[in-house]
Amino acid sequence: MLYKHLGIGQLAAASSGPNPAIVDAIRSGQIIVAIKLYREQTGAGLKEAKDAVEDLARTLR
Numbered sequence: 074m075l076y077k078h079l080g081i082g083q084l085a086a087a088s089s090g091p092n093p094a095i096v097d098a099i100r101s102g103q104i105i106v107a108i109k110l111y112r113e114q115t116g117a118g119l120k121e122a123k124d125a126v127e128d129l130a131r132t133l134r
Contacts (some may be wrong), residue, residue: 095111
């Protein structure tokens with residue numbers, strides 16, 4: 074779903090992985106910062122960014 078939202082192929086996304094700054098923010102409990110970073114990088118709306126960050130947070134557990 075994230076690949077489709079970002080308009081990139083799965084291979085390209087798999088090779089680059091999630092942004093380390095977003096991962097660090099999630100791991101330190103700064104979800105709002107992670108959402109802000111995601112929005113800045115992708116231009117996504119608030120709801121889409123929140124959903125994407127929450128999905129990523131679940132995979133990091």
